[in-house]
Amino acid sequence: MxxxxxxxxxxxxxxxxxxxxxxxxxxxxxxxxxxxxxxxxxxxxxxxxxxxxxxxxxxxxxxxxxxxxxxxxxxxxxxxxxxxxxxxxxxxxxxxxxxxxxxxxxxxxxxxxxxxxxxxxxxxxxxxxxxxxRLSEYGAELIRDGFTILTHCNAGPLATAGYGTALGVIIEAKRKGKKLHVYVDETRPLLQGARLTTWELMQEGIPATLITDSMAGHFMHRGTIDCVITGADRIAANGDTANKIGTYSLAVLAHENQVPFYIAAPMSTVDISIKSGNDIPIEERKVDEVTAIAGVRVAPDGVAVANPAFDVTPHRYITAIITERGIIRQPYDFD
The missing domain is CATH 1.20.120.420 (translation initiation factor eif-2b, domain 1)
Structure with a gap:
C-alpha cells in the first residue's frame, strides 16, 4: 500500500x-x-x-x-x-x-x-x-511490553507515505515482540482516528479500542493509559508543537495524571525560523466539517462555528520528542 x-x-x-x-x-x-x-x-x-x-x-x-x-x-x-x-x-x-x-x-x-x-x-x-x-526504532525503545498507549488523529503510513511517526513507533514496538493495546481518539471533526488509525492498526494486527475525544481524561485518571504518542505538523525551535486540534488538551490531561506525553516527528517537521508556538499559523477550515458528520447535519442552521484544524502544545507538557536523530528531551533548543 x-x-x-x-x-x-x-x-x-x-x-x-x-x-x-x-x-x-x-x-x-x-x-x-x-x-x-x-x-x-x-x-x-x-x-x-x-x-x-x-x-x-x-x-x-x-x-x-x-x-x-x-x-x-x-x-x-x-x-x-x-x-x-x-x-x-x-x-x-x-x-x-x-x-x-x-x-x-x-x-x-x-x-x-x-x-x-x-x-x-x-x-x-x-x-x-x-x-x-529510524525514529520509529528509537521510539519503540520507550514502549514497554504490555503498554497501553493513547494516540490522537492519524500518524501512520497514510500520513507519512513512509513508516509512520506515532503509529510507526507503535508498529515497530509490536514487531519487536511487545504486547500492546492502543486507545484511539476518534479525532473530531473529521474522525481521522476512527476512520484511519483504527484501520491501520487492524491491518497490523494491533489490538485497538476506539474512544471519543472527551473520554481520554477518564481513562488516564483510571490508570489505563501508560503513555500518549502523537505526531506533529510543525515544531517550533523551543519545542512547542502544533498538531491536530485536541492534542493540547491531551497533553494537559497527561501532565495532570503523570502520564508521559511523546511527540514523534522527523526533523523536517521542525521549523527553527519560528521561535515559539505563538508564531505557528493555524489553519481554519470550513464550518460544515463541524456542523455535519458524513454529510448529515448535526447542528442548527445559522449557528456560529469555529474550526481550527490544529492547536499548539507548549513544550513544558512534552516529555520527549522522538526524531530520526534520537530521543530529544527538555530543555528543547532546536536552534
Whole structure:
C-alpha cells in the first residue's frame, strides 16, 4: 500500500477521505489536482503533504510549455505559489517547496530542470521514509511490553507515505515482540482516528479500542493509559508543537495524571525560523466539517462555528520528542 507514488508523469494517491469504507486509488495528471487533493485531505499528514507537493511540483513542471528559462521559471513560480497556499500549518510542505526551488536554482536547460525536479521529489520521499523508520526504532525503545498507549488523529503510513511517526513507533514496538493495546481518539471533526488509525492498526494486527475525544481524561485518571504518542505538523525551535486540534488538551490531561506525553516527528517537521508556538499559523477550515458528520447535519442552521484544524502544545507538557536523530528531551533548543 503506497499512499503517494510517482508513476512516470502521473501521481497515484490513496483517497483518504473514502477510508475505511473504500480503498480507492486516484491517478493525477495535473498538478492542480494535487493542490486540491491536499486542500480536501485526500492526501494528509505533514510528511505525506510534503512528499505529495514535491511530486506535484515535478508534475507541474512537466506540463509547462516555455521556450526560455525565464518564461519557464515564471510559470514554475505559479506552481510553487499554488502549493504554498494549499495548507498553512504543516511545515513539511514548505520544506519540500524550498528543496524543490533550490534543486533547480542554478539550472538553465529546460529538460534538465524537469528531470532535476523529479529526482529531488523522489529523494525527498526516500529521505522521509528513512527518517520515519529510524525514529520509529528509537521510539519503540520507550514502549514497554504490555503498554497501553493513547494516540490522537492519524500518524501512520497514510500520513507519512513512509513508516509512520506515532503509529510507526507503535508498529515497530509490536514487531519487536511487545504486547500492546492502543486507545484511539476518534479525532473530531473529521474522525481521522476512527476512520484511519483504527484501520491501520487492524491491518497490523494491533489490538485497538476506539474512544471519543472527551473520554481520554477518564481513562488516564483510571490508570489505563501508560503513555500518549502523537505526531506533529510543525515544531517550533523551543519545542512547542502544533498538531491536530485536541492534542493540547491531551497533553494537559497527561501532565495532570503523570502520564508521559511523546511527540514523534522527523526533523523536517521542525521549523527553527519560528521561535515559539505563538508564531505557528493555524489553519481554519470550513464550518460544515463541524456542523455535519458524513454529510448529515448535526447542528442548527445559522449557528456560529469555529474550526481550527490544529492547536499548539507548549513544550513544558512534552516529555520527549522522538526524531530520526534520537530521543530529544527538555530543555528543547532546536536552534
Amino acid at each position: 503506497k499512499p503517494v507514488e510517482w508513476l512516470d508523469n502521473r501521481i497515484r494517491i490513496i483517497d483518504q477521505t473514502l477510508l475505511p469504507s473504500e480503498l480507492r486509488y486516484l491517478d493525477l495528471t495535473d498538478y492542480k489536482d494535487m493542490v486540491e487533493a491536499i486542500k480536501t485531505l485526500r492526501v494528509r499528514g505533514a510528511p505525506a503533504i510534503g512528499i505529495a507537493a514535491a511530486y506535484g511540483i515535478a508534475l507541474g513542471a512537466q506540463r509547462i510549455d516555455a521556450d526560455t528559462p525565464d518564461e519557464f521559471f515564471r510559470s514554475l513560480q505559479q506552481v510553487f505559489d499554488d502549493f504554498a497556499r494549499s495548507r498553512p500549518t504543516a511545515v513539511n510542505l514548505f520544506y519540500a517547496i524550498g528543496r524543490m526551488q533550490h534543486a533547480v536554482s542554478a539550472l538553465n536547460d529546460l529538460e534538465k530542470i524537469r528531470q532535476a525536479l523529479v529526482e529531488e521529489a523522489k529523494r525527498i520521499h526516500i529521505e522521509e521514509e528513512d527518517a520515519t523508520r
